[in-house]
Amino acid sequence: MADDLKLGINAMEVLKKRYLRRDESGQVAETPGEMFGRVASHVSRAETRYGDDAEYYRARFLKMMQELDFLPNSPTLMNAGLPLSQLSACFVLPVEDSLPGIFDALKNMALIHQSGGGTGFSFSRLRPKDDVVQATGGVASGPVSFMRIFDTATDVIKQGGRRRGANMGVLRVNHPDILEFIDAKSKPGFLENFNISVAVTDEFMQKARTGSEIDLVNSRTGLAAGRLNAAELMNLIASSAWRGGDPGVIFIDQINAAHPLPGQIEATNPCGEQPLLPYESCNLGSINLSRMVMKGEINWDRLGELVSFAVRFLDDVIDMNRFPLKQIEEATLHRRKIGLGVMGFADMLILLNISYNSGEAVRTAEELMKFITERARAESALLGEARGSFPLFEVSRLKKWGAMRNSTVTTIAPTGTISIIAGTSSGIEPLFALAFVRNVLDGARLLEVSPLFEQTAIARGIYTPDLKAELARKGSVQDIRGVPLDLKDLFVTALDIPPEQHVRIQAAFQKYTDNAVSKTVNLPADATVSDVLKVYNLAYDLGCKGVTVFRYGSRSQVLYLGNGETMPGCKYCG
Numbered sequence: 122m123a124d125d126l127k128l129g130i131n132a133m134e135v136l137k138k139r140y141l142r143r144d145e146s147g148q149v150a151e152t153p154g155e156m157f158g159r160v161a162s163h164v165s166r167a168e169t170r171y172g173d174d175a176e177y178y179r180a181r182f183l184k185m186m187q188e189l190d191f192l193p194n195s196p197t198l199m200n201a202g203l204p205l206s207q208l209s210a211c212f213v214l215p216v217e218d219s220l221p222g223i224f225d226a227l228k229n230m231a232l233i234h235q236s237g238g239g240t241g242f243s244f245s246r247l248r249p250k251d252d253v254v255q256a257t258g259g260v261a262s263g264p265v266s267f268m269r270i271f272d273t274a275t276d277v278i279k280q281g282g283r284r285r286g287a288n289m290g291v292l293r294v295n296h297p298d299i300l301e302f303i304d305a306k307s308k309p310g311f312l313e314n315f316n317i318s319v320a321v322t323d324e325f326m327q328k329a330r331t332g333s334e335i336d337l338v339n340s341r342t343g344l345a346a347g348r349l350n351a352a353e354l355m356n357l358i359a360s361s362a363w364r365g366g367d368p369g370v371i372f373i374d375q376i377n378a379a380h381p382l383p384g385q386i387e388a389t390n391p392c393g394e395q396p397l398l399p400y401e402s403c404n405l406g407s408i409n410l411s412r413m414v415m416k417g418e419i420n421w422d423r424l425g426e427l428v429s430f431a432v433r434f435l436d437d438v439i440d441m442n443r444f445p446l447k448q449i450e451e452a453t454l455h456r457r458k459i460g461l462g463v464m465g466f467a468d469m470l471i472l473l474n475i476s477y478n479s480g481e482a483v484r485t486a487e488e489l490m491k492f493i494t495e496r497a498r499a500e501s502a503l504l505g506e507a508r509g510s511f512p513l514f515e516v517s518r519l520k521k522w523g524a525m526r527n528s529t530v531t532t533i534a535p536t537g538t539i540s541i542i543a544g545t546s547s548g549i550e551p552l553f554a555l556a557f558v559r560n561v562l563d564g565a566r567l568l569e570v571s572p573l574f575e576q577t578a579i580a581r582g583i584y585t586p587d588l589k590a591e592l593a594r595k596g597s598v599q600d601i602r603g604v605p606l607d608l609k610d611l612f613v614t615a616l617d618i619p620p621e622q623h624v625r626i627q628a629a630f631q632k633y634t635d636n637a638v639s640k641t642v643n644l645p646a647d648a649t650v651s652d653v654l655k656v657y658n659l660a661y662d663l664g665c666k667g668v669t670v671f672r673y674g675s676r677s678q679v680l681y682l683g684n685g686e687t688m689p690g691c692k693y694c695g
């Protein structure tokens with residue numbers, strides 16, 4: 122297989138194992154350039170529906186992908202132009218409180234995973250454990266027991282033959298089974314194919330701060346089924362997250378307050394960045410910010426033009442998508458949600474000579490995302506005027522804008538594998554380490570070294586064999602002698618940065634993002650449960666829609682320092 126785009130070794134490894142088309146004998150049958158050509162040709166065909174120049178947009182779409190300025194989510198790269206043609210990454214399915222409803226959701230999950238998507242569920246509608254089942258005279262086994270069935274089914278289904286299934290399980294904080302849910306992933310091998318999150322309300326957050334009690338509510342009857350001290354419950358959530366990273370927290374009222382459409386959102390996609398109504402899907406794509414820096418400054422003109430083409434691309438994806446279920450097609454076409462995001466933010470800051478651990482980084486994040494979202498909305502408005510607004514526009518909060526093709530336009534995804542293809546840092550995360558080993562794709566191990574640090578250290582005349590060896594051992598330069606202080610400040614890694622700064626960066630992006638933001642708040646190994654609680658409260662106060670913490674070494678991960686020590690990462694990303 123030829124590397125016609127001169128990509129990095131790790132990018133080629135990922136493309137070969139997961140993305141490139143294969144022939145009937147299972148051999149790779151296209152180059153990376155041909156893959157992008159396949160995607161551009163398929164997606165641009167939507168232009169003919171509206172009388173626009175499909176060839177012009179095919180060329181523009183191809184250019185921005187080949188130059189690694191923009192990449193769509195993995196299912197688009199894998200499936201566009203092939204018989205499957207399922208192009209969306211994110212889905213949320215309802216789970217109704219009946220045996221047929223539960224197993225309908227299970228069947229639908231299997232179809233989505235087979236097509237390359239990830240699924241989110243709220244299990245909050247299910248009656249609690251030991252509640253009555255009138256049809257049989259027996260008792261219910263509760264949400265967590267049914268999650269085991271979803272988990273087992275996921276374990277035996279490979280997404281599109283190339284991606285392992287990923288799920289998000291959500292339970293409201295006032296469900297009677299919340300204590301079992303919080304502790305569910307503490308058992309080895311249990312719910313390994315799930316991220317789990319507690320949906321906390323504004324009321325709960327206030328009562329947690331005052332030490333008041335909350336009512337637990339039976340989802341079948343709507344009646345109170347006990348009381349718990351909210352502060353103690355919050356402490357249990359934080360303790361479990363401290364031990365192993367789960368559960369995350371989603372601020373469900375803040376999500377719904379910002380949602381421009383009728384209906385109640387109950388769940389998100391597997392990494393939490395895409396809250397969706399039941400049966401909705403969303404297709405995502407990310408701009409490579411590291412390629413938007415020219416001579417030490419952001420090239421706003423180039424970025425703006427790229428945002429416009431990316432919005433058009435993602436809107437075209439909706440029209441060219443082959444949906445796995447009729448209900449998903451209907452829900453998606455009625456709202457036409459897209460999620461344009463970014464990757465390479467950490468690399469961009471380095472190129473701008475801005476430390477991730479600075480107020481300037483927070484201000485840059487806000488300015489950047491404000492620009493991207495405003496430009497994306499402007500392009501969606503133009504498309505709305507030309508092609509028609511999304512069908513539910515008149516009952517949305519957006520109708521005051523006159524026209525809008527898409528009900529949401531921006532999302533910050535983790536970009537796990539597409540950032541490897543693009544050769545840049547993932548999402549809005551800081552550098553995990555300056556040298557580390559990444560476990561990907563059925564056990565393959567990829568060594569990654571920050572090329573920006575390597576280039577800078579060579580230019581400063583400090584890149585010696587001893588420095589390289591020590592960097593491979595430690596992953597960070599903070600404790601390495603001979604590295605100038607300004608470089609230590611510029612090349613901070615995930616664990617060099619205080620948790621509060623992680624939250625401030627997330628909040629800065631969230632302020633101007635329609636959907637939500639995927640971000641891990643990294644904590645050192647000696648962090649306490651109190652530190653986790655501080656993160657939750659700060660994230661809530663700063664307007665985040667959810668928060669995930671990860672304490673160094675608390676469970677198995679996908680990123681390792683060169684000496685085998687663990688670094689945090691997202692096994693479902695990309």
